[in-house]
Amino acid sequence: MSNLENNEKILKIFSNIRCLNRDQLPRYLDGRLTDVEKHLVEQHLVDCNLCFDALQVLQQQQYREKYQPLATSMQQYIRNSIKRISQVHKVERYQRQEQKKESFLIYFWVVAAIAISAGVIYLVQQQGKLKSPVSKAIASNADLPAAKSENPPLQAAVVTPVPAEEAPVLKTAQPPATTPAAPAATPPKPVVKTDSVKAAVKPPAAAPVTKDSAKKLPPPPSKPAEAKETTRVAVVHKDTPAVVKKTEDKPAPVKKEKEKEDVPEKKTAEASGTDEFLYKAAQVYHQQGDLNEAISRYKHLAESPGKYGELSRYQLAVCYRSKGQTGKARRMFKEVVRMNGSMKDKAQAALDNL
Amino acid sequence: MLQQLTNLSDKELISRARKLKDQEAEGVLMERYSHLMVAVCLPYLNNGPATTPEEVYPALLQKLSASLRTQTIPKANEWIHYTIRAQQAQTEKNSPFFPSTESREQQQMENKVEKAATNLKEQQLLAATMEEALQKLPAEEQYFLKEFYLHAKSFAELAATKKYTIEKTRQILQQAKQKMASLLMHETYE
Numbered sequence: 001m002s003n004l005e006n007n008e009k010i011l012k013i014f015s016n017i018r019c020l021n022r023d024q025l026p027r028y029l030d031g032r033l034t035d036v037e038k039h040l041v042e043q044h045l046v047d048c049n050l051c052f053d054a055l056q057v058l059q060q061q062q063y064r065e066k067y068q069p070l071a072t073s074m075q076q077y078i079r080n081s082i083k084r085i086s087q088v089h090k091v092e093r094y095q096r097q098e099q100k101k102e103s104f105l106i107y108f109w110v111v112a113a114i115a116i117s118a119g120v121i122y123l124v125q126q127q128g129k130l131k132s133p134v135s136k137a138i139a140s141n142a143d144l145p146a147a148k149s150e151n152p153p154l155q156a157a158v159v160t161p162v163p164a165e166e167a168p169v170l171k172t173a174q175p176p177a178t179t180p181a182a183p184a185a186t187p188p189k190p191v192v193k194t195d196s197v198k199a200a201v202k203p204p205a206a207a208p209v210t211k212d213s214a215k216k217l218p219p220p221p222s223k224p225a226e227a228k229e230t231t232r233v234a235v236v237h238k239d240t241p242a243v244v245k246k247t248e249d250k251p252a253p254v255k256k257e258k259e260k261e262d263v264p265e266k267k268t269a270e271a272s273g274t275d276e277f278l279y280k281a282a283q284v285y286h287q288q289g290d291l292n293e294a295i296s297r298y299k300h301l302a303e304s305p306g307k308y309g310e311l312s313r314y315q316l317a318v319c320y321r322s323k324g325q326t327g328k329a330r331r332m333f334k335e336v337v338r339m340n341g342s343m344k345d346k347a348q349a350a351l352d353n354l
Numbered sequence: 355m356l357q358q359l360t361n362l363s364d365k366e367l368i369s370r371a372r373k374l375k376d377q378e379a380e381g382v383l384m385e386r387y388s389h390l391m392v393a394v395c396l397p398y399l400n401n402g403p404a405t406t407p408e409e410v411y412p413a414l415l416q417k418l419s420a421s422l423r424t425q426t427i428p429k430a431n432e433w434i435h436y437t438i439r440a441q442q443a444q445t446e447k448n449s450p451f452f453p454s455t456e457s458r459e460q461q462q463m464e465n466k467v468e469k470a471a472t473n474l475k476e477q478q479l480l481a482a483t484m485e486e487a488l489q490k491l492p493a494e495e496q497y498f499l500k501e502f503y504l505h506a507k508s509f510a511e512l513a514a515t516k517k518y519t520i521e522k523t524r525q526i527l528q529q530a531k532q533k534m535a536s537l538l539m540h541e542t543y544e
Contacts, residue, residue, distance in 0.1 A: 007481035009504045010488070011470075013531060014463040019431050022389045039506050046502075046527045047460065050435040054393035056521075063396040070396070071389045074411055078388055082381035089378070 017044040020051050022071070029058055275301060275308035279315075286315060295319045310341040317350065330354055360386075364430040371422055380422060384415055387434050394435070398442045414441055425451050428461055456532040463535045487537040495530030502527055 017040055020028065027033050028041050045052050057063050282297035298319065301312035317332030333354070336347035359367065359382040367386075370379035391414060399407055418437055427433045436451045453461070470476035488496060501507045501515075513523040 006504070007477060010481045010484050011467050011477065013484065013499065013503050013534065014460070014467045016464045016468060019387065019390060021386075025389060025393070035506075038508060042509050043503075045509075046524060046531060048431050050387070050390050050394060050431045050438075052524065053435070054390045057393050057396050063393070066396055066399075067389075067393055070407055070411075071392045073407075074388045074392050075385055077411070078381055078385045078415070082378055082385075085377040085381065 012043065015043070019044065019048055020054075022075075025051075025054065025058065029055065029064075275304050275306065279308045279312060282312070282315070286319065291319050291323055295323075307342070310336060310339050310343050313339070314343045314347055317347070321350070321354065326354055368422065368427050368430065380419060383422075383430065384418065387430065390431075391434060391438065394438050395442070410441075414438065417441060421451060426453075427451070428453050429457065432457060456536065459535040459539045460532060463538055483538060483541065484534070487534050487541065490537055491530060491533060495526060495533065498523070498526050499530050499534070 020041060024033070024037075024041060028038065033041060045055070058067055278297065278301050282294050282301065285291075285297060286294035295316060298312045298316040301308055302316055303309065304312070313332050314336045317329045317336065320326070320329035320332060330351060333347045333351040336343050337351065359370075359379055362370070362379070362382075364383065364386070367379045367383040370376040371383065391411070395410055395414065399405055399410060404410075404413075414437070417440075418434065421433070421437060425433070432453060433451050440449070466480060470480050488499060491499070498512060501512055509520045509523050512518075512527075513520050516523070518526070
């Protein structure tokens with residue numbers, strides 16, 4: 001224990017003690033300090049020349065009298081200067097804060113203005129982009145009839161592949177043409193309106209009838225065998241439903257049929273050309289993601305006979321599927337399958353995937 | 355703010371005044387030593403041209419303020435004492451304050467003791483080393499140090515036993531302490 005105390009006392013030799021404060025200085029001179037306090041002061045005095053010199057000076061009475069008022073005024077002088085500085089500091093701090101606030105607000109409004117202008121520019125650009133394909137489509141739509149009227153041979157040239165494709169369909173329809181009903185196969189096709197957009201819509205009037213007739217035909221067994229054959233053909237090839245109807249209703253002479261055969265072929269070629277254009281226009285909308293417009297256009301086409309009717313139904317089903325209307329899509333795919341056309345396999349596959 | 359600054363040590367105030375250019379911290383430091391400055395300068399007042407209290411003290415404060423920004427100050431009291439003496443000598447050449455080797459050695463020892471304050475083992479080791487260094491000092495210095503620090507005798511008592519003045523007693527203690535610090539620092543380096 002004594003060893004520990006001894007250690008502490010030895011370590012005191014190099015202990016750091018503060019200078020005498022304003023209160024200790026006169027008390028030390030007057031001998032009003034406790035022994036411990038006095039010893040601490042003296043420990044400090046060993047090293048501190050400033051404090052020792054101050055004590056030496058103040059031990060002289062003449063300086064002692066001057067000391068107190070001068071020390072007070074010196075302290076006041078320093079405090080006043082600090083006060084002034086602190087006030088200046090406060091003002092400066094306040095000004096800095098205000099400046100910061102102002103600059104922050106300015107930055108905010110600048111950023112906001114930039115963001116708004118960028119947004120406006122973006123919107124304008126987007127609108128321009130949207131308008132340009134639609135206007136192109138409309139322009140091409142408007143140009144086509146004019147072009148058709150001006151250059152009918154060109155139109156025919158463009159359309160030629162379609163009749164070539166549809167030829168087998170016509171050929172399949174031709175067997176019943178040997179029967180008296182065959183010549184009437186073409187008349188239901190609206191001859192006058194084929195070049196207009198509405199022409200594509202019109203055919204559905206004939207198509208549903210054929211569907212009904214196809215459905216209704218099987219029950220009556222009293223119908224002739226030829227009629228049965230035609231109905232079978234009608235079920236398989238819905239593209240030529242009118243043929244069935246006419247065969248049932250009016251048995252026409254073979255000669256008239258032969259005369260009329262050439263005219264409908266031309267008209268179907270024209271109609272299929274329009275259909276092709278309408279189909280492509282609908283596809284444009286479809287590709288742009290405007291499903292509603294595409295659906296309405298496909299719907300117009302769907303009722304038209306031929307390849308584009310089937311393709312339109314298929315695309316209609318695809319549109320419904322991408323819109324999430326699986327019921328409608330399934331129904332459409334089934335119809336395509338029932339049509340037994342070129343898209344049957346794809347429709348069946350899509351149906352399986354649904 | 356001022357209240358918070360008054361609780362800071364000299365080192366912290368000097369650091370604030372230098373790094374942050376905190377004039378309030380500088381003012382607090384000056385105020386802490388103002389009474390000592392006043393006392394030390396008293397014999398030199400009204401002794402010649404520009405020696406009135408209104409001239410001497412503001413000039414001294416300005417000098418201190420200027421040197422605070424440029425000089426290394428390990429001990430504020432030494433720096434102030436040096437500046438006052440330089441002002442009183444009225445030397446045109448402003449030689450900067452630089453702590454003496456003895457002062458630096460002593461300060462290093464003070465830092466060591468402060469560092470060992472929380473570790474008993476380190477304290478014991480340091481005390482043993484200091485004991486050894488104490489034994490190496492001359493007999494008179496050894497006597498003064500032991501009587502003053504171990505037996506807590508005052509300047510007056512020590513002066514009375516050896517019939518020295520208080521100033522002489524203090525001087526002997528100061529020299530003994532400096533020698534001891536020097537011995538300890540050299541031992542450490544060896």
